[in-house]
Amino acid sequence: MDSNAALADLEAIVGPQRVLRSRAERAVYGYDASVFRGAELLAVVLPTTAEQISRLVVWCRDRGVPYVARGTGTGISGGAIPTHGGVIIELALMNQVLEIDLANRLAVVQPGVVNQDLKRRVQEHGYAYTYVPDPGSQVVSTIGGNVATNAGGMHCLKYGITGNHILGLEMVLPDGDIVTVGGKAVDQPGADLTGLLVGSEGTLGIVTKIIVRLLQMPEAVTTHLALFKTVDDAANTVSGIISCGLLPAAMELLDKSIMQAVDKAVHVGFPAEAGAALIIELDGFSDDMARNADRVAEICKTYDVIAFETEEGIEAGQRLWLCRRAAFGAMARLDTDVYIVDGCVPRTQLPEALRRVTAIAERYDLPIVNVAHAGDGNLHPSIPFNRRRAGDIERVLEAGREILEACVELGGSITGEHGVGMEKQNEMTLMFSPIELQVMRRIKLAHDPDDLCNPKKIFPLSMLSEAVS
Amino acid sequence: MTPSPTALHSRLTALLGAENAWMDEPTTAGHAVASRRPAVVAAPCAAEQVAAVLELASREKLGVVPWGCGTQMHLGPPPAEYDVALSLKHLTRVLDYDSANLTLTAEAGVALREVYRLTLPGRQFLPLGYPGSEASLGGLLVTNTSGVKRLRYGGMRDLLLGVRVALPEGELLRYGGRVVKNVAGYDLCKLYIGSLGAFGVVTEATFRLAMLPEDERLLAVAFPTVAQGMAAATAVRSAALLPSTVALVSAAGWADALPVGLEAGQAALLVHMDGSHESVQRQLAEGEAICTSHGAVQAATLSGEELLTMWERQEVWRTSAPDPALLQVRVGVPPSNVETALGLLDEAPRFCREPVRWLADAGIGSVTARLPLDAQADDLAAQVQAWLGSIRARLDDRQGFAVVESAPETLITQLDVWGASSGASLLKRYKSRFDPQGVLNLGRCVGGL
Numbered sequence: 001m002d003s004n005a006a007l008a009d010l011e012a013i014v015g016p017q018r019v020l021r022s023r024a025e026r027a028v029y030g031y032d033a034s035v036f037r038g039a040e041l042l043a044v045v046l047p048t049t050a051e052q053i054s055r056l057v058v059w060c061r062d063r064g065v066p067y068v069a070r071g072t073g074t075g076i077s078g079g080a081i082p083t084h085g086g087v088i089i090e091l092a093l094m095n096q097v098l099e100i101d102l103a104n105r106l107a108v109v110q111p112g113v114v115n116q117d118l119k120r121r122v123q124e125h126g127y128a129y130t131y132v133p134d135p136g137s138q139v140v141s142t143i144g145g146n147v148a149t150n151a152g153g154m155h156c157l158k159y160g161i162t163g164n165h166i167l168g169l170e171m172v173l174p175d176g177d178i179v180t181v182g183g184k185a186v187d188q189p190g191a192d193l194t195g196l197l198v199g200s201e202g203t204l205g206i207v208t209k210i211i212v213r214l215l216q217m218p219e220a221v222t223t224h225l226a227l228f229k230t231v232d233d234a235a236n237t238v239s240g241i242i243s244c245g246l247l248p249a250a251m252e253l254l255d256k257s258i259m260q261a262v263d264k265a266v267h268v269g270f271p272a273e274a275g276a277a278l279i280i281e282l283d284g285f286s287d288d289m290a291r292n293a294d295r296v297a298e299i300c301k302t303y304d305v306i307a308f309e310t311e312e313g314i315e316a317g318q319r320l321w322l323c324r325r326a327a328f329g330a331m332a333r334l335d336t337d338v339y340i341v342d343g344c345v346p347r348t349q350l351p352e353a354l355r356r357v358t359a360i361a362e363r364y365d366l367p368i369v370n371v372a373h374a375g376d377g378n379l380h381p382s383i384p385f386n387r388r389r390a391g392d393i394e395r396v397l398e399a400g401r402e403i404l405e406a407c408v409e410l411g412g413s414i415t416g417e418h419g420v421g422m423e424k425q426n427e428m429t430l431m432f433s434p435i436e437l438q439v440m441r442r443i444k445l446a447h448d449p450d451d452l453c454n455p456k457k458i459f460p461l462s463m464l465s466e467a468v469s
Numbered sequence: 470m471t472p473s474p475t476a477l478h479s480r481l482t483a484l485l486g487a488e489n490a491w492m493d494e495p496t497t498a499g500h501a502v503a504s505r506r507p508a509v510v511a512a513p514c515a516a517e518q519v520a521a522v523l524e525l526a527s528r529e530k531l532g533v534v535p536w537g538c539g540t541q542m543h544l545g546p547p548p549a550e551y552d553v554a555l556s557l558k559h560l561t562r563v564l565d566y567d568s569a570n571l572t573l574t575a576e577a578g579v580a581l582r583e584v585y586r587l588t589l590p591g592r593q594f595l596p597l598g599y600p601g602s603e604a605s606l607g608g609l610l611v612t613n614t615s616g617v618k619r620l621r622y623g624g625m626r627d628l629l630l631g632v633r634v635a636l637p638e639g640e641l642l643r644y645g646g647r648v649v650k651n652v653a654g655y656d657l658c659k660l661y662i663g664s665l666g667a668f669g670v671v672t673e674a675t676f677r678l679a680m681l682p683e684d685e686r687l688l689a690v691a692f693p694t695v696a697q698g699m700a701a702a703t704a705v706r707s708a709a710l711l712p713s714t715v716a717l718v719s720a721a722g723w724a725d726a727l728p729v730g731l732e733a734g735q736a737a738l739l740v741h742m743d744g745s746h747e748s749v750q751r752q753l754a755e756g757e758a759i760c761t762s763h764g765a766v767q768a769a770t771l772s773g774e775e776l777l778t779m780w781e782r783q784e785v786w787r788t789s790a791p792d793p794a795l796l797q798v799r800v801g802v803p804p805s806n807v808e809t810a811l812g813l814l815d816e817a818p819r820f821c822r823e824p825v826r827w828l829a830d831a832g833i834g835s836v837t838a839r840l841p842l843d844a845q846a847d848d849l850a851a852q853v854q855a856w857l858g859s860i861r862a863r864l865d866d867r868q869g870f871a872v873v874e875s876a877p878e879t880l881i882t883q884l885d886v887w888g889a890s891s892g893a894s895l896l897k898r899y900k901s902r903f904d905p906q907g908v909l910n911l912g913r914c915v916g917g918l
């Protein structure tokens with residue numbers, strides 16, 4: 001292809017300032033927050049409307065050029081990596097909050113709106129509503145990226161994952177059609193297409209508009225930090241709390257290794273005998289708070305809690321949340337890189353899953369540290385490493401795969417919230433039979449028969465190399 | 470060439486055993502959909518047998534209609550092809566009830582009331598329907614039916630974790646799983662929600678359960694006008710309360726089941742509260758104060774058995790078999806447009822012989838309306854279709870829609886049951902890849918699939 005002519009075409013669609021073409025710019029977009037890098041790009045384009053995107057994808061289709069939608073590139077499974085070069089469609093300029101409709105408790109946003117910015121905009125209305133989903137990356141990641149990965153966060157136990165908060169979408173399909181699914185009215189007739197398209201990791205089309213649900217802020221919040229001697233005690237406490245009928249907003253677990261790292265980073269001063277920490281957030285009516293907090297404290301005692309602290313209100317709670325929020329930063333100090341695994345198991349299997357992680361860490365001689373969204377059974381064993389050290393990456397990926405095998409064996413999933421992207425393509429065979437994958441692929445082919453829209457992701461490479469029709 | 474009924478019966482007998490395939494007159498008549506009857510009724514005993522029946526059907530280009538508990542077979546236009554009624558009545562095993570993880574996996578034919586029976590002792594429940602519901606889990610799933618407490622506990626799309634499905638060409642597959650967070654690949658479970666079986670027969674499903682609240686009560690309040698009831702509903706929704714249901718009922722509805730009396734033109738607001746004793750008491754008090762300030766004429770509180778009975782009456786009213794004298798429509802709108810939707814419905818069209826009866830879920834934005842038909846009306850079908858077209862156009866401006874839930878057969882075949890759907894083009898693409906022969910529920914689903 002004549003690249004100057006191609007760039008001229010792209011400029012004609014999005015405007016001259018909106019095509020990035022320098023070597024440096026193209027190189028930067030070869031990365032995201034994962035350990036992977038992409039192939040050489042033709043260009044990066046920054047469209048401002050769905051119509052421009054429609055023209056872009058048709059242009060790509062007519063020339064067989066692959067393209068990848070990109071939010072802010074915080075994905076950690078390589079979803080936004082341009083594995084086959086082509087064009088990056090970056091959504092940064094489509095960052096308008098189009099509507100905040102409090103009567104219907106919803107907002108309509110463009111995909112490039114940053115999660116935290118939406119929360120801020122909603123709060124500017126001075127009303128007691130919020131957009132709930134809160135992935136750890138919320139200060140930078142986009143709603144479009146969150147939708148594409150069906151992102152999780154700290155408050156999924158009570159409030160669900162991103163998909164539970166999405167009422168409808170506008171999507172540009174790979175043939176240029178612009179479709180709307182779902183809407184401001186719920187339960188539209190026919191299959192739940194919104195639910196199907198959420199989490200499709202940019203492989204079925206490009207999301208150009210999103211209707212999100214807003215929720216009332218809770219009247220009261222208390223935060224508790226409980227320290228235990230063992231991970232088992234902490235995990236049993238989690239199950240105990242749920243089986244007594246309480247539904248905390250969040251329950252986050254840290255093991256000893258990450259507690260030590262956090263202590264070094266932010267000086268919490270955990271006692272030496274503490275082997276696990278649990279952060280529990282309760283919310284609801286003020287009438288219920290004291291009694292529920294007492295019940296939580298009781299259950300913690302049953303499992304030999306060694307320290308228990310309480311803070312009232314969201315602001316004050318931040319002090320106790322600090323040790324969780326500092327975890328990723330603390331990991332970064334352990335080595336030059338960190339590889340975050342994202343397995344999920346039924347909640348009661350969490351202690352067993354963490355035991356297996358420890359065994360795997362020992363076998364591979366890797367310093368694995370653990371944080372977990374314990375209420376959801378979603379574990380994030382994290383492995384510090386150095387990508388320049390020979391053999392490190394291979395060993396880390398191998399250990400990660402074993403952890404995911406263990407999660408599937410325990411009745412869980414290879415990814416609770418980060419997505420498959422290019423990282424776990426081959427692990428898909430741990431969860432799905434060849435025929436299940438082929439049928440799943442029918443959805444991809446119904447949207448994108450030429451496989452140009454974020455191509456060759458999600459499905460195992462062995463399957464993609466076969467001729468498929 | 471479609472095999473003769475006798476030939477088909479013997480093929481199905483070979484697959485399922487003689488005790489699970491019938492071609493006698495009473496059985497096939499009992500599985501009629503509108504006036505269409507199947508040649509054979511087949512009742513597989515396992516998912517593998519469901520798949521085998523479908524595989525046979527797609528090889529022979531037969532039309533198959535799945536039957537759950539058969540309570541909503543009138544939904545959608547009658548099937549264009551109907552050779553085999555695939556009854557799921559033998560798929561009634563609960564495969565796993567994991568109370569510690571609050572999940573339940575059961576075969577599609579399990580009735581919701583079985584799930585209640587099993588989970589209530591552990592103070593857990595699946596928040597769809599009411600404890601006596603005869604609907605099957607598979608039927609609820611494919612009709613996208615959520616419970617009256619959806620506002621609090623979420624709908625079908627929030628509660629479903631996994632499915633096992635038999636595809637029209639005989640593949641047997643699992644999607645989703647038993648964990649609450651799972652983003653491995655496309656979420657194909659969602660394709661089956663509301664699908665009416667267009668993409669496969671659900672043989673098994675996994676749901677998340679909820680804990681029963683410590684206390685629950687219903688505040689029922691009568692208002693002199695719909696507008697006042699609606700204003701109170703909006704005020705309740707905007708206050709710092711967390712109701713599980715906020716519904717409005719017209720005087721003409723199933724009002725006799727309510728603890729407050731209603732006269733013509735009046736409406737009752739129903740506010741259901743779940744929670745601790747303290748929070749329920751406080752919400753009741755605040756709810757009542759709001760209603761009083763909006764001109765309530767009478768208020769009563771229900772709890773326990775009485776409360777259950779009231780919801781049961783409501784659901785029986787809403788889901789009862791089609792009546793040749795009634796047209797039932799469901800209107801969906803953003804909650805702030807419920808009042809407008811009720812206004813549209815209350816402009817009773819000429820073919821109505823009595824006032825329209827409705828029940829509006831004001832929290833969710835869903836209205837079920839029953840229009841008593843005037844059988845004498847000239848050209849009834851044309852009148853109804855014209856009315857549907859006009860309310861659809863007006864709802865469209867308010868981001869709403871209307872579907873026909875039940876109508877006499879002579880009428881339903883002449884109506885556009887589902888209306889236009891923006892996702893129809895995608896559904897058609899999927900149908901051609903999942904069911905290229907058009908085996909399942911042909912012509913019954915959204916988009917004319």
Ligand SMILES: Cc1cc2nc3c(=O)[nH]c(=O)nc-3n(C[C@H](O)[C@H](O)[C@H](O)COP(=O)(O)OP(=O)(O)OC[C@H]3O[C@@H](n4cnc5c(N)ncnc54)[C@H](O)[C@@H]3O)c2cc1C
Nearest residue numbers: 071072073074075079136137142144145146148152202207
């Ligand atoms: C420190 C840190 C903490 C994190 N914590 C969490 C967490 O708690 N929970 C969690 O789930 N994730 C977490 N993540 C992962 C990541 O932030 C999420 O996956 C996020 O949703 C990605 O958003 P993004 O805008 O960065 O998307 P990108 O990384 O740019 O893209 C991700 C995928 O979405 C696709 N995509 C993006 N925009 C669109 C669009 N408009 N239309 C179609 N496809 C699109 C891309 O093609 C790609 O496949 C974390 C990441 C980091 C670095």
Ligand SMILES: Cc1cc2nc3c(=O)[nH]c(=O)nc-3n(C[C@H](O)[C@H](O)[C@H](O)COP(=O)(O)OP(=O)(O)OC[C@H]3O[C@@H](n4cnc5c(N)ncnc54)[C@H](O)[C@@H]3O)c2cc1C
Nearest residue numbers: 537538539540541542598602604605607608609666670671
């Ligand atoms: C607006 C509305 C609200 C309702 N609210 C409630 C409620 O709150 N609680 C309640 O209990 N009920 C409610 N119902 C009734 C409920 O939808 C039905 O009772 C239930 O969905 C049907 O269950 P069934 O087993 O009788 O299905 P059937 O009537 O047997 O089947 C219904 C349709 O689904 C197909 N089908 C059935 N099973 C399968 C399967 N396993 N795989 C593929 N296709 C299948 C059939 O071919 C048919 O098209 C409501 C119905 C409507 C229309």
